[in-house]
Amino acid sequence: xxxxxxxxxxxxxxxxxxxxxxxxxxxxxxxxxxxxxxxxxxxxxxxxxxxxxxxxxxxxxxxxxxxxxxxxxxxxxxxxxxxxxxxxxxxxxxxxxxxxxxxxxxxxxxxxxxxxxxxxxxxxxxxxxxxxxxxxxxxxxxxxxxxxxxxxxxxxxxxxxxxxxxxxxxxxxxxxxxxxxxxxxxxxxxxxxxxxxxxxxxxxxxxxxxxxxxxxxxxxxxxxxxxxxxxxxxxxxxxxxxxxxxxxxxxxxxxxxxxxxxxxxxxxxxxxxxxxxxxxxxxxxxxxxxxxxxxxxxxxxxxxxxxxxxxxxxxxxxxxxxxxxxxxxxxxxxxxxxxxxxxxxxxxxxxxx
Amino acid sequence: xxxxxxxxxxxxxxxxxxxxxxxxxxxxxxxxxxxxxxxxxxxxxxxxxxxxxxxxxxxxxxxxxxxxxxxxxxxxxxx
Numbered sequence: 001x002x003x004x005x006x007x008x009x010x011x012x013x014x015x016x017x018x019x020x021x022x023x024x025x026x027x028x029x030x031x032x033x034x035x036x037x038x039x040x041x042x043x044x045x046x047x048x049x050x051x052x053x054x055x056x057x058x059x060x061x062x063x064x065x066x067x068x069x070x071x072x073x074x075x076x077x078x079x080x081x082x083x084x085x086x087x088x089x090x091x092x093x094x095x096x097x098x099x100x101x102x103x104x105x106x107x108x109x110x111x112x113x114x115x116x117x118x119x120x121x122x123x124x125x126x127x128x129x130x131x132x133x134x135x136x137x138x139x140x141x142x143x144x145x146x147x148x149x150x151x152x153x154x155x156x157x158x159x160x161x162x163x164x165x166x167x168x169x170x171x172x173x174x175x176x177x178x179x180x181x182x183x184x185x186x187x188x189x190x191x192x193x194x195x196x197x198x199x200x201x202x203x204x205x206x207x208x209x210x211x212x213x214x215x216x217x218x219x220x221x222x223x224x225x226x227x228x229x230x231x232x233x234x235x236x237x238x239x240x241x242x243x244x245x246x247x248x249x250x251x252x253x254x255x256x257x258x259x260x261x262x263x264x265x266x267x268x269x270x271x272x273x274x275x276x277x278x279x280x281x282x283x284x285x286x287x288x289x290x291x292x293x294x295x296x297x298x299x300x301x302x303x304x305x306x307x308x309x310x311x312x313x314x315x316x317x318x319x320x321x322x323x324x325x326x327x328x329x330x331x332x333x334x335x336x337x338x339x340x341x342x343x344x345x346x347x348x349x350x351x352x353x
Numbered sequence: 354x355x356x357x358x359x360x361x362x363x364x365x366x367x368x369x370x371x372x373x374x375x376x377x378x379x380x381x382x383x384x385x386x387x388x389x390x391x392x393x394x395x396x397x398x399x400x401x402x403x404x405x406x407x408x409x410x411x412x413x414x415x416x417x418x419x420x421x422x423x424x425x426x427x428x429x430x431x432x
Contacts, residue, residue: 038386038390042394159389236393236396272394273397276400
């Protein structure tokens, strides 16, 4: 068990950006109309935003960061740390964080690097940025998270295509002496590495001509080895087994109760899974915001996107206690309790490319 | 565990099954769309109601309503 505190960090602002193009699951003609109806009701995704080829996660994060920095009126030269959490980087080499440091006009004394995590990435990212800031690395920092997952998902894979949406987010963090600590509970089980995986294109399995061969996996599921595989039952059982004890251990460690948390912002996996976790934890629906219906599962962007889309009015003008929880690809999961105060939250940006 | 309670809860859970129409020896595939989505709905249901975990292979092996009941019951007993 790894429960630890990161003190003195204030969340100054959060912003999110999505591509302009919208895909309605009502129009997903790979499956029958009746199947679509059941699917939309079960996964809770009516529509989501899809990137056109050529648009990257970093473009969406860049737009989010620009907007946020302008709103906060932060000097670029004051930002000494940028962490980019994503599994859809611009290039295999180099890291994307450097490109963003340059594009955003940050100084050369800025620390910048990538972290390869998905669903749990926002919570992990907060712990990394907050810890480095406490070691004196920076007074102001940017955490940029998100993914473009739709471009490497097969249209003819009903187990994955209707779920994912694309988004990129920016979170501005500042060192503030005496601010209530963030409290983390982070966990890993690499034994389930193949539950969500793109098999080819890394060093284990190079891209070969065969990587592009479409194969029938089962009824309604055709894909190649450069597409995302989502093993629904495995991910489902994992999440239903691990998220509840992770959240409860964190609360118990702080002598806190479900009642002490204003909002539980969960990674937006799918409605059935998230609702099952909500019921396991006996949390009332008003405390659990959803952005799934309009944006789908946006990987490491889902938590900040949900805050901006659903509870921005609540976090803008008052103090709130949030519990954020991400779980999935890795398998990796984690939760954090965050005290927020007047968070700057510009409305969701639409990327017109 | 009681198989009648088990069945009435399944009937409540799935929209395409009418109340009091499911029998213990009914073949799942003949009674409703026993596909991957409905399998996940079933997994979620038994997780919340009985606090047990069922694997994909175990679901595939279950042919009848009674098979499902026996599977869940054995898991509840060995908890």
